[in-house]
Amino acid sequence: MALSKPRVGVFGGAFDPPHNAHVALAQEALVQLDLAELRIFPTGQAWHKDRALSAADDRLAMARLAFEGLANTVVDAREILRPGPTYTLDTLRELQRGQPAAQLVLIMGADQASSLPRWHGWEEILSTAIISVAFRATSTGSAGPFDPKTLPSAPSGARFEKLELQPMDTSATDIRARAARGEDLRGLVPAAVARYIEQHHLYRSA
Numbered sequence: 001m002a003l004s005k006p007r008v009g010v011f012g013g014a015f016d017p018p019h020n021a022h023v024a025l026a027q028e029a030l031v032q033l034d035l036a037e038l039r040i041f042p043t044g045q046a047w048h049k050d051r052a053l054s055a056a057d058d059r060l061a062m063a064r065l066a067f068e069g070l071a072n073t074v075v076d077a078r079e080i081l082r083p084g085p086t087y088t089l090d091t092l093r094e095l096q097r098g099q100p101a102a103q104l105v106l107i108m109g110a111d112q113a114s115s116l117p118r119w120h121g122w123e124e125i126l127s128t129a130i131i132s133v134a135f136r137a138t139s140t141g142s143a144g145p146f147d148p149k150t151l152p153s154a155p156s157g158a159r160f161e162k163l164e165l166q167p168m169d170t171s172a173t174d175i176r177a178r179a180a181r182g183e184d185l186r187g188l189v190p191a192a193v194a195r196y197i198e199q200h201h202l203y204r205s206a
Helices: 020-032 056-067 088-098 110-114 122-128 172-180 191-199
Strands: 007-013 037-042 073-075 103-109 129-138 160-165
Touching: 007 020, 007 088, 020 037, 020 056, 020 129, 020 160, 037 056, 056 073, 056 191, 088 103, 088 122, 103 110, 110 129, 122 129
Parallel strands: 007 037, 007 103, 037 073, 103 129, 129 160
Antiparallel strands: none
16 A cells, blocks of 8 residues: 655745734644645745835744744745745745655645636646645635636646635734834734834834
């Protein structure tokens, strides 16, 4: 009987800043997706972002503070260290070369999944990793889970899994605005991240 491959989760984002909903997603991913390891990737030069991100060193430091308490979780700096635009496909290729026996599981939200055809090398991404699409449950059931059938010309072997999350009304945009006004961020970001933002005066206007 063939042994199943160890599953390695891949969770990327700007993490500008990392907040409690990010941490909750990571916790649920480890359990629901049966991950042997979860790798967190703060993005480097994000090709798809309209705004300039905060300094990479700050986002990396905050990500390490946010996820440091999770078992089998590693904050990976390779996208920040890689020159040029950050492409998920490059990261998946590197991980696959380093862990050829692993099954990669790429975690994303439904909006990201719907926009996959605009990603660099999206068909190879679907051939390389299982796509785990996170969605939030509501009192009436699931809030718009992603339907893979909406993707045009997806490879026949593409695999998708669902990651169900509890509702959390948290956004990095709102947190940055609150920080700019000097408001208390407790309950929105991990305590260590809140202290880092305060100590380094992040998101304040000049």
